[in-house]
Amino acid sequence: MTPIRAKIPAWAPAAVLPLLDGRSRFVFDPAERRVMRKRPPIRPSDWAERHRKLTMSAINGPWRNEVTPYLVDVMDAAAAPCVETVILMAAPQVGKTEAVHNFVGYAIDRAPGPVMYVYPDKDTAADNSKDRIQPMLTDSPRLRSYMTGVEDDTARMRIKLRHAVIYLAWAGSPTSLANKPCRYVIFDETDKYPYMTGKKEADPISLGEKRANTYRASRKAKIFKISTPTTESGPIWRAYSEDAQVRFTRHARCPLCGHLHEMAFRQIKFPEAERDPERIESEGLAWYECPNCGGPWDDDMRNRAVRAGVTMSDGPRRMEVHAYLAAYKPRTIAFHIPSWQSPFVPMASIAAAFLRGTRDKVKLRDFKNAHEALPWVPYQAVREEDAVLALRDDRPRGRVPGGGRVAGMVAGVDTQDDGFWYEIRAFGWGIDGGSWQVREG
DSSP, X not given: OEEEEOOOOTTSOGGGHHHHTTOEEEEOXXXXXXXXXXXXXXXXXHHHHHHOEESSSSSOXXXXXXXXXXXXXXXXXXXXXXXXXXXXXEOTTSOHXXXXXXXXXXXXXXXXXXXXXXXXXXXXXXXXXXXXXXXXXXXXHHHHTTBOOOGGGEETTEEEBSSOEEEEEETTOTTTTSSOOOSEEEEESGXXXXXXXXXXXXXXXXXXXXXXXXXXXTTOOEEEEEEOOOBTTSHHHHIIXXXXXXXXXXXXXXXXXXXXXXXXXXXXXXXXXXXXXXXXXXXXXXXXXXXXXXXXXXHHHHHHHHHTOEEEEOSSSOOBHHHHHHHHOOSEEEEEEOGGGOTTSOHHHHHHHHHHHTTOHXXXXXXXXXXXXXXXXXXXXXXXXXXXXXXXXXXXXXXXXXXXXXXEEEEEEEEETTEEEEEEEEEESSXXXXXXXXXXX
């Protein structure tokens, strides 16, 4: 602020002139006015397009919402005042981590507070600090203005800004998860976490969530849980299926007939006679078929359909995401993003991955996790003879069941070159009375 000589207004009475003379008033210089000016509200997705730049992505340069439209509602829904926890269960290569980085950048600029990223291990935390988080800050002029310029403030496991701190923690270290009140907590790739944090500590997610308790009390905390699923006992599936009050999925709009629907793998088609996954992938022999008009989509049309789509809630109360948030105000929300929504995953690659899975159980699991973005449910094929043997009871050979269950007995004989093959069976009462073998030979 700059003191200036007060200008005595012409209308001032003569009696007050001695009081005004020599007095000073203060005015704010342009830089101070710019800092204190109230900025209009902005959605996180719009903020990302203005201020986020990608340098380690399939598409480097300014962030564009049209590339991954299904992430727009994830970012904007997270900013809703009612929402505290966002669960993002998604396939690889859909941009889920970058969407969370966008929200953190938005928060640093618009609603600053301590941030904690929790990674599966220390090396992953260090790599993400160096390769993703620090470039996110330095490549954005808006975020770079919050950096102190002091070298020690950009340590690998802690990044100190002018008005906030970013902590890097890992799931196996109770120390890195302790004694840090944080407004924003991001659990990245939760299904790679160890079951327990140390020998005497709780699981890492429970420990990390406690860091936000101070801010949760004032309804200012934001917690993200993001991962590709593994099994039904994995953290992300349990959070998605048990903790979420509502689950959202992206519905695509057919470019040919305008039909709005949730995309499903069964609509990805390939030539019936072609079963070679290498050829299908290399020659792009797959397409998506609209369930309404039957029209085929190539990858470009798929991208247009997703871009023109709408994010909808699951279940009987089917509503657009922001309408649902306004109506029901859930605190914990979840999103499911399979690979066929991503512009980075060709449909031929998805079809090829499925065909490989029909030949190899391990690859089938990979298809389930990495493309359907669903947990793997272990199964074991039961041989037909095992199923038959499981029907045996403990009667000795030649004895019929007791308890009045038998209505009659039938003997059958088949003549063969080497003898007579026979069976005697007892049958119960009525159509569903069952039957039991008594003797054979």
